[in-house]
Each structure stands twice: as C-alpha cells, then as structure tokens.
Amino acid sequence: MSLKEQIDGDIKKAMLAKSKDELMALRSIKSLILLAETEKTASAELSGDAEGKILMKAAKQRKESAEIFQKEGRQELADKELLELEVISRYLPKQLSDEEITQEIKSILTAVGAVGPQDIGKVMGTATKQLAGKADGKKISELAKKLLGS
Numbered sequence: 001m002s003l004k005e006q007i008d009g010d011i012k013k014a015m016l017a018k019s020k021d022e023l024m025a026l027r028s029i030k031s032l033i034l035l036a037e038t039e040k041t042a043s044a045e046l047s048g049d050a051e052g053k054i055l056m057k058a059a060k061q062r063k064e065s066a067e068i069f070q071k072e073g074r075q076e077l078a079d080k081e082l083l084e085l086e087v088i089s090r091y092l093p094k095q096l097s098d099e100e101i102t103q104e105i106k107s108i109l110t111a112v113g114a115v116g117p118q119d120i121g122k123v124m125g126t127a128t129k130q131l132a133g134k135a136d137g138k139k140i141s142e143l144a145k146k147l148l149g150s
Contacts, residue, residue: 003051003091004033021080025087032058052093052133059088060136096135098143104131105144117148 007030014023032054036046046054062085069078096104105127108114112122123144131140 003048003055004030004046006091007033021083022087025084028084029055029058029088029091049132055088055092056133059085059092062088093133096131098139101131101135101140101143102147105140105147109147114148117145120144120148123148 007026011023011026011030014026033046033051036050036054062081066078066081066085069075069081105123108123108126108130112119112126114120114123124141127140127144128137
C-alpha cells in the first residue's frame with residue numbers, strides 16, 4: 001500500500017471519528033504529496049524515497065515552527081504544529097538513535113578515508129545519502145564534526 005493510499009484510509013477514519021485536528025494534519029500531508037505528483041519534473045507515482053523526503057521536510061518545518069511559536073509565547077499555535085508533527089511522525093521511518101548514527105558515521109569515516117575536519121564534505125556527502133530518512137541532517141553533521149575533531 002502506498003503512502004497516499006494509507007493516508008486516504010486514515011483520513012476516512014479521522015472523518016468517522018470526527019477528529020478535526022488529525023484530519024487537518026492528514027489533509028496537509030496529502031496535499032504535499034499531490035503537489036509533488038503534479039510537478040512538471042515528477043513522474044505519475046512518487047517513489048518511497050520521494051515520499052520520505054516530503055515527510056521529513058514537513059516534519060522539520062513543523063518542529064521549527066513550534067519552536068518559534070513557543071519562543072514568541074504563542075502556545076496554542078505551537079500545540080497545533082506539534083500535533084501535526086506527531087501525525088507526520090507516524091508515517092516516517094524509525095529514526096536512528098545517536099549511538100546508531102555514530103556507528104554509521106564511523107564506518108563512513110573509514111570507507112572514505114577521512115582523518116580530520118577538512119574531510120567533513122566527503123563524510124557528509126556519503127552520510128546524508130546513506131542515512132536519508134533515518135536521521136536528521138543537523139544531527140548527522142553534529143556527530144560527524146565531533147568524530148572528526150572539529
């Protein structure tokens with residue numbers, strides 16, 4: 001079952017349960033997928049990777065928005081963003097822990113022959129491809145820099 005079909009089913013369940021907030025979040029996810037499908041460069045059906053990237057981007061936007069709203073004292077808007085983030089998170093692949101990311105980066109370091117901070121570009125290029133959808137880019141960068149000693 002594709003992500004779009006799964007979301008359609010969940011939209012129907014949310015409608016029956018009369019869950020307005022969840023319904024709104026699911027519709028926003030569906031609209032992102034439909035927009036991506038109708039782009040000129042896109043094929044008719046999105047790949048799993050493309051769907052994952054869309055969801056990761058949406059989750060990141062919700063998280064950043066919630067942080068901004070909390071700093072500004074707008075808790076009701078932050079709560080709305082956090083609820084949407086929670087709904088989006090259901091469809092994301094399981095995120096790796098810091099230890100798992102560190103292990104992956106260590107193997108990448110040996111594979112690309114990185115020895116110091118000057119090799120961060122090589123490491124990040126490989127790491128972001130291998131860990132796409134499994135870890136946040138900011139976290140990958142943070143751990144890679146720590147391991148390279150910068």
